[in-house]
Amino acid sequence: MLQRFLDPKILGGISGLDLVAKTVVDGFIAGLHRSPDFGFSQEFAEYRAYSPGDDLRHVDWNVYARTEKMFLKRYRGETNCQVTILLDMSRSMKFGSHATEKIEYGRFLAACLAYLAHGQRDAAGIVIFDDDVRNFVPPSTRQGQLARILHAIESAKIGTRTDFAHPFRHVLEFHRRRGIVAAISDFWESPEKIIKTVAPLRFRGTELVLFHLLDPEELRPKLKHPVLLEDLETGDTLEVSPDYVAHEYPAKIQAHIEDIKTRAQAAGIDYFQIDTSRPLDDALREYLAIRKGKL
Amino acid sequence: MGFLAPWFLAGVAAVGLPIWIHLLKRHKTDPRLFPSLMFFEKREMSSVKHRRLEHILLFALRALMLILLALLFANPFIKRDPAAIGGKKVLVIAVDHSFSMRAADHLSKAKDEALSLIAGLKPGDQAQVIALGGQVQALTQILSDPGELRVAVQSIQPGDSRASFGELARYIRTLSESTHLPLEVHLASDLQKTALPPGFADLRLDASTTLVFHQIGKPATNVAVENVVAPARIFDPKKVRVQATITSFAAPDESVEKSQKNVSLVLNNKVLQTKTVEVPAGGRAQVEFLALDAPYGFSKGEVRVDGADTLPADDRFYFAVERTDPRKVLFVDDGRHPRAQLYYRAALDSSGDSAFQMEVVRPDVAGNQQLSHYAFVVLDDIGTVSSTLEDALKKYVNAGGSVLIALGPASAAQPKVPLVDETIEAAAYAGREGDRFLNVSEIDAGHPAMRSVERFSGVKFYQAIHVTPAKSRVLARLNDQTPLVLERQMGEGKVLVFTSTFDNVTNDLPLHASWVPFVERSAAYLAGSGAEQPVNLVVDSYVELRAADSKSAAAEVLDPDGKRLLSLEEATTAKNFAVNKEGFFELKTASGRHTLLAVHADRRESDLAVIPDETLALWRATGSDQTAAGASGPENERDKKPWPLWPWLLLLLLVVAMAESLVADRHLRPAADNPETRRKEAA
Numbered sequence: 001m002l003q004r005f006l007d008p009k010i011l012g013g014i015s016g017l018d019l020v021a022k023t024v025v026d027g028f029i030a031g032l033h034r035s036p037d038f039g040f041s042q043e044f045a046e047y048r049a050y051s052p053g054d055d056l057r058h059v060d061w062n063v064y065a066r067t068e069k070m071f072l073k074r075y076r077g078e079t080n081c082q083v084t085i086l087l088d089m090s091r092s093m094k095f096g097s098h099a100t101e102k103i104e105y106g107r108f109l110a111a112c113l114a115y116l117a118h119g120q121r122d123a124a125g126i127v128i129f130d131d132d133v134r135n136f137v138p139p140s141t142r143q144g145q146l147a148r149i150l151h152a153i154e155s156a157k158i159g160t161r162t163d164f165a166h167p168f169r170h171v172l173e174f175h176r177r178r179g180i181v182a183a184i185s186d187f188w189e190s191p192e193k194i195i196k197t198v199a200p201l202r203f204r205g206t207e208l209v210l211f212h213l214l215d216p217e218e219l220r221p222k223l224k225h226p227v228l229l230e231d232l233e234t235g236d237t238l239e240v241s242p243d244y245v246a247h248e249y250p251a252k253i254q255a256h257i258e259d260i261k262t263r264a265q266a267a268g269i270d271y272f273q274i275d276t277s278r279p280l281d282d283a284l285r286e287y288l289a290i291r292k293g294k295l
Numbered sequence: 296m297g298f299l300a301p302w303f304l305a306g307v308a309a310v311g312l313p314i315w316i317h318l319l320k321r322h323k324t325d326p327r328l329f330p331s332l333m334f335f336e337k338r339e340m341s342s343v344k345h346r347r348l349e350h351i352l353l354f355a356l357r358a359l360m361l362i363l364l365a366l367l368f369a370n371p372f373i374k375r376d377p378a379a380i381g382g383k384k385v386l387v388i389a390v391d392h393s394f395s396m397r398a399a400d401h402l403s404k405a406k407d408e409a410l411s412l413i414a415g416l417k418p419g420d421q422a423q424v425i426a427l428g429g430q431v432q433a434l435t436q437i438l439s440d441p442g443e444l445r446v447a448v449q450s451i452q453p454g455d456s457r458a459s460f461g462e463l464a465r466y467i468r469t470l471s472e473s474t475h476l477p478l479e480v481h482l483a484s485d486l487q488k489t490a491l492p493p494g495f496a497d498l499r500l501d502a503s504t505t506l507v508f509h510q511i512g513k514p515a516t517n518v519a520v521e522n523v524v525a526p527a528r529i530f531d532p533k534k535v536r537v538q539a540t541i542t543s544f545a546a547p548d549e550s551v552e553k554s555q556k557n558v559s560l561v562l563n564n565k566v567l568q569t570k571t572v573e574v575p576a577g578g579r580a581q582v583e584f585l586a587l588d589a590p591y592g593f594s595k596g597e598v599r600v601d602g603a604d605t606l607p608a609d610d611r612f613y614f615a616v617e618r619t620d621p622r623k624v625l626f627v628d629d630g631r632h633p634r635a636q637l638y639y640r641a642a643l644d645s646s647g648d649s650a651f652q653m654e655v656v657r658p659d660v661a662g663n664q665q666l667s668h669y670a671f672v673v674l675d676d677i678g679t680v681s682s683t684l685e686d687a688l689k690k691y692v693n694a695g696g697s698v699l700i701a702l703g704p705a706s707a708a709q710p711k712v713p714l715v716d717e718t719i720e721a722a723a724y725a726g727r728e729g730d731r732f733l734n735v736s737e738i739d740a741g742h743p744a745m746r747s748v749e750r751f752s753g754v755k756f757y758q759a760i761h762v763t764p765a766k767s768r769v770l771a772r773l774n775d776q777t778p779l780v781l782e783r784q785m786g787e788g789k790v791l792v793f794t795s796t797f798d799n800v801t802n803d804l805p806l807h808a809s810w811v812p813f814v815e816r817s818a819a820y821l822a823g824s825g826a827e828q829p830v831n832l833v834v835d836s837y838v839e840l841r842a843a844d845s846k847s848a849a850a851e852v853l854d855p856d857g858k859r860l861l862s863l864e865e866a867t868t869a870k871n872f873a874v875n876k877e878g879f880f881e882l883k884t885a886s887g888r889h890t891l892l893a894v895h896a897d898r899r900e901s902d903l904a905v906i907p908d909e910t911l912a913l914w915r916a917t918g919s920d921q922t923a924a925g926a927s928g929p930e931n932e933r934d935k936k937p938w939p940l941w942p943w944l945l946l947l948l949l950v951v952a953m954a955e956s957l958v959a960d961r962h963l964r965p966a967a968d969n970p971e972t973r974r975k976e977a978a
Contacts, residue, residue: 092330102330188331218330229335230326237326240335252334 047071082139082179083117083124084171085110087153090130090162091232092188097217098277105276106184106213107153112284113182114153118146123179126152129167130159138174161233162188164197171201178205187212188233191259199267209270212260216277219253221245297937299370306365313357356955363948371944372937384477385437386422387467388412388444391484391511392451393428393458394834394877394900398485398606401512402453405483408509409448412481413441423470424448427484428456429835431466437474455608455834455876457897458484460914461492468501477503485512486906489899499917502937506915510905512605514546518556518574519609519901523598525587527830529618530650535587539598539612544902545577553578557601560584562616563594589618593891595879609901613879613893615830622670622822624653627661627684629677631705635797638805639673642814651818658684666691670822676703676796680713688714693786695886697821702760703796712762715783715790720761732757736774744791744820745770745780747812754809758801760794767792787886791817831893837871838892841885853881 050059050070060073087110093103110126117124125139126149137145137152162185171181181201187194187210194210202208223242230237257273264271272290274283298304329335388409396402409424416422421439424447426432434447463482471478478501484490486508492498500506521542529535537560543553553575560568567588572580587596596614604610624643628636636655643651651670658674662683666672672688674680680688688698698714706712707722732755739745751771759777767781770791781792795802804810832838840850849866853859855878861869874880880892906914 095328095330186330188333215330221329228326229329229332231332232328232330234332236332238332238335244336248336249334256334 047073081122082175082177083113083122084139084175084179084181085113085124085126085149086167086171086181086183086185087126087128087156088130088162088183088185089128089134089156089159090185091158091160092162092186093213094158095186095215095218095232096276097215100276102186102213102215102276103158105274105280106211107156108280109184109211109213109274109284110153110182111150112280114146114149124149127167127171128152128156129170131161131163131166132159133167133170134159136170139179162186164189164194168197168201175201175206178207180207180209182209182211184211184213186214186218187260191256191263194260195263195267195269198269202268207270208268209272210260210264212257212271212273213276214253214257214273216275219275220250296371296373299372301369303368303370304365306368307362309361309365310358312361313354316354316357353955353958356951356958360948360951360955363944363951367941367944367948371940373940374937383421384479385470385474386412386416386420387425387470387478387480388422388448389425389427389431389463389480389482389484390448390451391427391458391482392454393487393490394455394608394896395458395485395487395606395903396511397453397608398515398517398903399512401485402451405509405511406448406451408483408511409481410445413444413448416441416444425466426451426454427458427460427463427482428454429459429462430456431462433466455894455896457835457900458487458490459492460490461494461497464492464498464500467504468499471501471504477505479505479507481507481509483509483511485903486510486911487900487902488904488906489902491906491910495913498914500914508911508915512903514903514905515605516546516576517544517604517606517609517901517903518542518554518600518602519544519606519898520558520598520600520612521579521898521901523596523612523614523831525596525614525616525831527615527617528650529587529589529616530621532588532618533586535585535589535616537584537587537596537598537614539582539584541572541574541580541582541600542898542901543574543576543578544904546903554602556580558582559599559601560587561597561599561611562587562589587616589616591618593617593889595891596893605903606901608877609896609898613831613877613895615879615891615893617830617891621650621652623668624651624818624822625661625664625666625669625672626653626655626675627658627672627677628655628675629658629705632675632703632796632798632800634799634805635675635701638799638810639675639797639814642805642811643818645811651822662687666696667694669696671697671699671818674698674700674713676701676705678705678709685713689785692788692790695787695888697788697823698790699817699821700790700792701797702762702792702794703801704758706760712792715767715781715785715792717765717767717781717783717792718763720763722758722760733759733773733775733777735771735779736776737769737772739768739770742770742782742820743823744782744813744817746816748809748816749812751779751804751807751809751813754802754804754807756795756802756804758795762792762794789821791821830890831895832874833897834875834877834894835873835897836894837873838880838882839871839884840869840882848885848887850885851881851883855879 047060047063048071050072054072058072060071063069063071063073087106089103093101093106095102096104114124114126121141123139123141124145126135126137127133128135135152135156137148164185175181181198183198198208198210223240223245226239226241228237228239261271261273272283272287390402390405390409392402392405396405413422416439419439421437422435422444423437424434424444426434434450435443438444467478467480480500519542520539522540524538526535539558539560541556541558553573556572556574558570558572559566568584570582570584572582574580582598589596594616596616597611598614599611602610626636626639636653640653643653654669656664658677658681661672662681664687666687672691688696692698692714700712700714702712702719704722706719709719711718734756735751735754738748738750740750756773756779759773759779761777762781764778764781767778767783769778770780770782771778773779777794779794781794783790783792795804797805799805804813838852840852849863850861850869850872851859851866852861852872855876860872874892874894877894877896880894882890882892884890
């Protein structure tokens with residue numbers, strides 16, 4: 001079956017977030033031979049190349065029969081983990097050079113993650129934030145939790161500025177157990193400060209994933225004439241020339257992305273940059289494939 | 296290079312406008328939202344620089360448009376050498392054929408001079424031949440065929456007009472403006488001083504015109520009959536006096552003493568009297584002939600002075616006389632104003648020539664009279680006019696007769712003035728006691744019937760009939776604005792209305808000195824039957840052939856040689872005619888009146904004094920600014936002609952405006968509408 005990717009424009013046309021998440025995730029899972037072992041909670045199996053000294057009981061002989069290579073099949077515990085999604089609702093997310101703004105894309109992504117976690121029977125929760133926590137649905141496996149999360153996402157309103165410090169402190173307070181924290185933001189902050197803010201979560205054994213949403217216009221702005229740019233968050237204005245935008249800006253934004261990526265890797269944090277013009281299911285699939293490989 | 300209106304150059308300051316728009320004005324744009332300005336830097340310099348580069352063409356075009364506009368208003372011109380314009384010039388050969396050129400062989404010499412100029416023309420040279428008289432007559436177009444030019448010169452005949460150098464200068468100016476070529480004007484003339492116009496400015500020539508004089512003949516003493524005073528009509532030959540003025544125009548360098556001259560009065564080519572008169576050099580002498588035994592009808596009179604001189608053509612002076620019996624005037628009176636006919640008859644009889652005989656009839660028999668036998672008819676306040684009489688009068692007037700109507704108490708009750716059909720409003724009264732009377736306040740003193748009446752000064756009007764003039768012309772008004780004398784043209788004839796009476800009851804006019812002149816002038820005017828015109832005329836005068844609204848009968852003019860001068864169409868339509876040579880013209884006007892006209896040349900032509908050299912030099916220098924630039928400027932600078940640049944500037948402005956539109960459209964169109972943007976987006 002051919003993989004079909006859902007254009008963000010199509011997703012934007014779907015009214016309910018639950019339907020969006022279902023459409024994305026179900027189709028995406030169907031495309032990847034639905035497997036109970038597949039997911040990003042700790043319950044699914046892990047394959048690892050055999051190395052001398054490993055217990056032969058864990059060798060997956062079926063794989064060996066097919067590939068003549070030895071892989072260890074490791075079983076994880078069956079306990080559910082906490083999945084906390086942090087969704088940035090700052091004003092800078094209200095930007096889009098095409099049909100889907102970053103905030104919409106972020107909503108879809110958050111809904112998809114929540115749907116995935118719910119499918120895995122993990123305790124999912126969400127934190128909506130800008131410079132402070134605007135809404136918080138604690139992780140839970142109770143019935144109706146997905147609906148609560150989706151409602152929180154849907155009813156979230158655009159805030160003001162981004163400040164990671166306060167929301168992450170809040171997460172630190174309630175996130176006692178090991179789990180997964182997925183932060184969805186455009187991360188318009190210095191990489192050092194971002195990592196410094198989120199790294200303490202990692203120290204507690206929590207897995208941290210940064211979804212860095214960027215509009216194509218943010219990556220490669222196109223200007224024909226000198227224009228006056230206004231910062232969505234601060235309201236500051238600056239006259240910029242097409243020369244600068246064409247030659248210097250792309251290098252700076254790429255350096256910024258690389259910086260975050262490097263620092264995240266150094267801190268053991270997963271980092272995944274998503275172009276919002278890209279189909280969401282495609283992006284998710286790629287991310288999960290990477291994560292699977294890693295795990 | 297110069298500017299005709301240099302103050303408009305101040306408009307160049309408007310160039311500051313595009314500078315302000317393009318460079319100084321803050322670039323107002325709607326800010327574009329962006330998530331974060333983290334990685335942007337302020338690079339305003341590069342931005343402005345970019346904008347400059349982007350719009351520099353538009354700015355240049357706009358600035359150029361304003362500069363061109365200011366220049367256009369300043370009307371710049373450059374001085375160009377006329378020769379450099381095309382290297383061509385037009386030779387204008389003017390031959391004077393005025394009356395004075397009849398002296399000796401002046402005209403043939405002038406023609407020889409013109410022919411020698413034509414002989415000197417090179418192939419391709421262009422020339423025009425003109426004849427100068429009272430008017431300038433172009434005998435050829437501007438052409439380069441010497442043969443045609445020669446024929447034109449040879450066709451010039453002696454004329455009787457008076458030369459006018461003012462007309463010549465005007466023609467040359469017009470020619471220069473129309474051809475845009477430098478002119479070289481050669482004037483072959485006796486350069487009479489009297490041909491100069493009153494104002495020297497009328498001689499002005501264009502800058503590209505060169506004037507060359509070819510003086511023909513020399514100033515010489517000339518004796519002429521300058522003027523003859525003779526009556527146009529003779530009723531009693533024994534009472535006629537003919538006065539002639541003999542003038543000697545002396546040349547300044549000739550010492551001529553007074554001379555004895557025989558002056559003859561000639562009538563119909565028969566010498567009636569001869570007198571000897573002593574004419575002082577440079578002076579005048581009067582000769583008077585008593586009695587003129589002319590036969591009935593028109594006679595051709597002439598005063599001759601003997602003795603050959605340079606210009607024999609002015610030794611005679613024509614005049615025309617007509618001998619007639621006194622003409623009859625029909626005075627229609629119902630007997631209510633017995634003194635009116637007394638006063639009117641006395642005034643008619645006392646006028647100089649005893650030209651009229653008055654017949655008095657009652658209104659009831661007036662309609663039976665043969666009115667065409669009368670010079671004019673007077674209706675003396677007869678009140679009701681019978682339809683028979685009114686019809687007869689209308690017929691009479693339309694055929695060229697004249698009527699004088701006096702309105703008095705009998706007419707006050709009538710609704711309208713008979714014949715002229717004007718409404719009678721009321722009678723304006725003033726009491727006899729005290730100072731309550733009316734005077735004449737307005738008068739048309741130029742009207743032939745109103746001349747010499749001295750504004751009816753001192754005449755007191757106690758009653759006048761107030762007539763509202765609808766179709767009539769008011770010749771005199773009283774001080775309460777009541778019209779006193781009105782005139783209405785009807786067909787070929789005319790009617791005068793006097794809104795008071797001719798006795799001394801409603802006014803005391805018959806007791807004043809203005810009474811006789813009024814009667815005499817009005818009678819002469821009314822008896823004139825048509826246009827009142829003199830019978831002794833100067834060459835180039837106009838003769839009236841018919842009244843403005845008359846289209847009835849044909850007019851006829853016979854020249855001194857007996858040739859008919861009017862074509863059939865002209866005979867029925869022409870209103871006037873110009874007599875262009877000396878002699879006797881026979882004239883029959885549309886009203887059927889026959890006249891003999893004596894036409895003589897303007898006697899200013901007899902003065903052969905020549906224009907001084909200084910005046911000629913000034914005239915030559917008028918157009919080319921030689922007097923102003925003369926001492927300082929080089930010769931060729933003076934000959935340069937201003938060449939206006941506005942047509943080229945206007946063309947350039949149009950081109951720049953179109954270019955500006957295109958460039959502005961490209962630069963300033965909103966990005967969404969820009970085809971280039973759309974193309975990129977589509978790609």
